[in-house]
Amino acid sequence: MSSTAKINHHRINGQILPQPCTHLAEFRSTNESRPFRAFQDCLRVKPPGGRAAIRREPNEVPHCGACGDAARARLYACVSCASVSCYAPSGPLHAVLHAESMPPGHEIAVDVDRAELFCCACRDQVYDRDFDAAVVLAQTAASTLGLSSSSSTSATEVASVIRFQHPANLRKRRRVDYRPWEPDLRERTLVENGSSPLERPDKAPEFPRGLRGLNNLGNTCFMNSVLQALLHTPPLRNYFLSDRHNRYFCQDRSNVSAAASASASAGVNASRRKVAVTTTNTDSNGKSRNCLACDLDDMFSAVFSEDRMPYSPAKFLFSWWQHAANLASYEQQDAHEFFISMLDGIHEKVDKDRRKPHSQGNGDCCIAHRVFSGILRSDVMCMVCGFTSTTYDPCVDISLDLEPNQGGSGKMSSTKAGHPCNGEAGYTNSRQHTGTSTLMGCLDRFTRPERLGSDQKFFCQQCQIRQESLKQMSIRKLPLVSCFHIKRFEHSSIRKTSRKVDRYLQFPISLDMAPYLSSSILRSRYGNRVFPFDEDEPDASNDLSSEFELFAVVTHSGKLDAGHYVTYLRLCNQWYKCDDAWITRVNENIVRAAQGYMLFYVQKMLYYKASEKQVAR
Amino acid sequence: MANEDNQSSHDQLSSHFFEDFLDSIIVDVASECHRIARLGLDRNLEEEEEEIRLSAQARVRVADPSNSSEANGKYIVDIFGQTHPPVASEIFDCMNCGRSIMAGRFAPHLEKCMGKGRKARQKVTRSSTAAQSRHSRNSPASAYSSYSNSTPSTSRLSNGTSSLAGEEYSNGIYEDH
Numbered sequence: 169m170s171s172t173a174k175i176n177h178h179r180i181n182g183q184i185l186p187q188p189c190t191h192l193a194e195f196r197s198t199n200e201s202r203p204f205r206a207f208q209d210c211l212r213v214k215p216p217g218g219r220a221a222i223r224r225e226p227n228e229v230p231h232c233g234a235c236g237d238a239a240r241a242r243l244y245a246c247v248s249c250a251s252v253s254c255y256a257p258s259g260p261l262h263a264v265l266h267a268e269s270m271p272p273g274h275e276i277a278v279d280v281d282r283a284e285l286f287c288c289a290c291r292d293q294v295y296d297r298d299f300d301a302a303v304v305l306a307q308t309a310a311s312t313l314g315l316s317s318s319s320s321t322s323a324t325e326v327a328s329v330i331r332f333q334h335p336a337n338l339r340k341r342r343r344v345d346y347r348p349w350e351p352d353l354r355e356r357t358l359v360e361n362g363s364s365p366l367e368r369p370d371k372a373p374e375f376p377r378g379l380r381g382l383n384n385l386g387n388t389c390f391m392n393s394v395l396q397a398l399l400h401t402p403p404l405r406n407y408f409l410s411d412r413h414n415r416y417f418c419q420d421r422s423n424v425s426a427a428a429s430a431s432a433s434a435g436v437n438a439s440r441r442k443v444a445v446t447t448t449n450t451d452s453n454g455k456s457r458n459c460l461a462c463d464l465d466d467m468f469s470a471v472f473s474e475d476r477m478p479y480s481p482a483k484f485l486f487s488w489w490q491h492a493a494n495l496a497s498y499e500q501q502d503a504h505e506f507f508i509s510m511l512d513g514i515h516e517k518v519d520k521d522r523r524k525p526h527s528q529g530n531g532d533c534c535i536a537h538r539v540f541s542g543i544l545r546s547d548v549m550c551m552v553c554g555f556t557s558t559t560y561d562p563c564v565d566i567s568l569d570l571e572p573n574q575g576g577s578g579k580m581s582s583t584k585a586g587h588p589c590n591g592e593a594g595y596t597n598s599r600q601h602t603g604t605s606t607l608m609g610c611l612d613r614f615t616r617p618e619r620l621g622s623d624q625k626f627f628c629q630q631c632q633i634r635q636e637s638l639k640q641m642s643i644r645k646l647p648l649v650s651c652f653h654i655k656r657f658e659h660s661s662i663r664k665t666s667r668k669v670d671r672y673l674q675f676p677i678s679l680d681m682a683p684y685l686s687s688s689i690l691r692s693r694y695g696n697r698v699f700p701f702d703e704d705e706p707d708a709s710n711d712l713s714s715e716f717e718l719f720a721v722v723t724h725s726g727k728l729d730a731g732h733y734v735t736y737l738r739l740c741n742q743w744y745k746c747d748d749a750w751i752t753r754v755n756e757n758i759v760r761a762a763q764g765y766m767l768f769y770v771q772k773m774l775y776y777k778a779s780e781k782q783v784a785r
Numbered sequence: 786m787a788n789e790d791n792q793s794s795h796d797q798l799s800s801h802f803f804e805d806f807l808d809s810i811i812v813d814v815a816s817e818c819h820r821i822a823r824l825g826l827d828r829n830l831e832e833e834e835e836e837i838r839l840s841a842q843a844r845v846r847v848a849d850p851s852n853s854s855e856a857n858g859k860y861i862v863d864i865f866g867q868t869h870p871p872v873a874s875e876i877f878d879c880m881n882c883g884r885s886i887m888a889g890r891f892a893p894h895l896e897k898c899m900g901k902g903r904k905a906r907q908k909v910t911r912s913s914t915a916a917q918s919r920h921s922r923n924s925p926a927s928a929y930s931s932y933s934n935s936t937p938s939t940s941r942l943s944n945g946t947s948s949l950a951g952e953e954y955s956n957g958i959y960e961d962h
Contacts, residue, residue, distance in 0.1 A: 386892030
């Protein structure tokens, strides 16, 4: 189904719009969108968030004008004369009869229960942008305060109201084409004079660069596993290897500012914290101020050098323990917690000096957020009136619950038996459970509409009281690198015990995140209508920016408090196992069959965004 | 006799209603799928299924004992042709106290050296100047999170067997993070 009939389509705002059949085209050119406007008043949406239907009066029971039948599965109202006819493939086709018996112009009808256009001559469902706009207008009227569903409100006004709900701090920078850079003669001389080749140009490296074991410093495999993934996170690696955080400059600058603050507080009764800072700065060893990004820079240099002996990330451990005092202990540690703590450490240290904007959503604050930060959208809909409240939150990863225990124990059932489509009008989700848990299954659950319990009533701005609500998450902006954290920890409050969930989770090597984007989720919530939703890009390459490739898998084996972390890295399409100091090559099957705890995916295609700064010449 | 007639007409009626409902639901699904397909909104199910198939195949192959499994154990040779002892033997200077420490024992050393961790804190709280020293700069660990039940909504996995596992605080006074 997916690849059929893609001819005869053209895109409007990122969506395919099929070419209208001759009857629809004829009808449009004669009537423009006038008849659709007339139908707008007849669009009824109930319950809130549900499907649109066509009813002249709210309680009208439509029936076929020819046979009087009201129970047929399909009843169509002619858009020219509004007469209702039935269409039952096994029985009478009064809708077709109507089209044939009337003068030309009565071929197009609308399904009264589903608000779908139908061509009675072609006997097929057809699609029209203006009609869809009218339907969406009716459907979304309930979700927004003060938006009337009168026919005077135009489609463009609706679009602007829907777009109003986008985060103000998400500026869209236009994309620029990739232009390969070649150094000119002067630049080439500069490069050759200021550097030395890593190896002989004719000798290709036998092993990928940056592949180097990390010594276990005593129960630090939780740290080593995450470090290996980060050392090979393409945008992060590129940032540090391009010398974007130069540890010498950074230390110089921090020493200057620390000295300034020390002298300023010297005469005053210094607070305890300030005393600690100056002690660290000016101690006898001449140690410079703690900066996790500097230590990471050091590590990148060491790991990407030619030295293949395992590296000891001791300085990094020391710096991290200074940053994350609550996690500083030689014992039980969690890799994901370390990951979060470390990103926070890089953010904080980089941010303090340069007064960059704190907004994490567009990643302008530091490299950690530039790489990992995405934006999640949360919609909460009042189940009584349909009013929807939307909030946006930045996130550096997505933590996913494993699906609850399925009936079959690991037996695979084909997804072909399930529903081939993913979207439905209204809020229901049709994805079928298979025998095995999958990453996409977890993401489906993450983005499915969730009924908030009666003890979690949400305050509805329209009703002005707490009401039962429906909540749905979606991804407003994808990060450059998506980190998925699988919650393999189960805590039972009854038994006061914790246990690890060893259940296998299938994860793909190539992952398309398109179904989880806010645009897709919103679109399917309103019946997959042809309508520009939120962040649809005007170019067809929108598809590519949601495709991701797996490059690192952090696995945990063993028990909750006595286990071991190992990372699998994908370099030059070959998988390597990084087990502390031991680097070995492994087959892709080993990785696919492994028990994933943290999965790292990078965007397949990276785009260059137009710089906001003037380019210096 | 009348009852049976009523019964069968009830059955007919209910089965008639059921068929109407079923027809309607089928058209719902067909109409939605038609729209999704025509507008190019369908998911790439073929690719998704291919991934699932490959993973299932991988699991079967890995489970097969006759297949050469990944190298395990700490006495293997890595891809660079090197072997390493189970406990990392590199020696370097501690950046806190300056002593020479072996890599594999660095973390436990650093923990005591920096005055962090449970064992270090227990020593502090047992001393006679317990209250005073806890707030001094020498023990900067002002917040410590207890693992098993302070963050019920998160998922935590720990690593490594530790001699400290299972020990309780003797004083139990600490600031929760």
